[in-house]
């Protein structure tokens with residue numbers, strides 16, 4: 001299933017590029033706004049961090065949701 005495959009790739013990328021355990025060396029980048037992107041949840045309208053958002057591939061585009069509840073709500077409305 002393609003979506004599952006996408007999730008696995010994203011998860012691996014997340015693990016590779018976001019080493020939570022490392023500390024110190026790059027403290028400078030902590031205070032500035034990094035390359036992370038805010039994306040809008042189309043259901044409740046709030047902005048969420050792209051990395052932490054629930055992702056859904058829908059009609060060729062990737063949608064981002066703040067929670068699985070919002071994603072499910074979206075799917076309910078677009079059956």
Ligand SMILES: [Zn+2]
Pocket residue numbers: 041043044045046065066067070
């Ligand atoms: Zn939401």
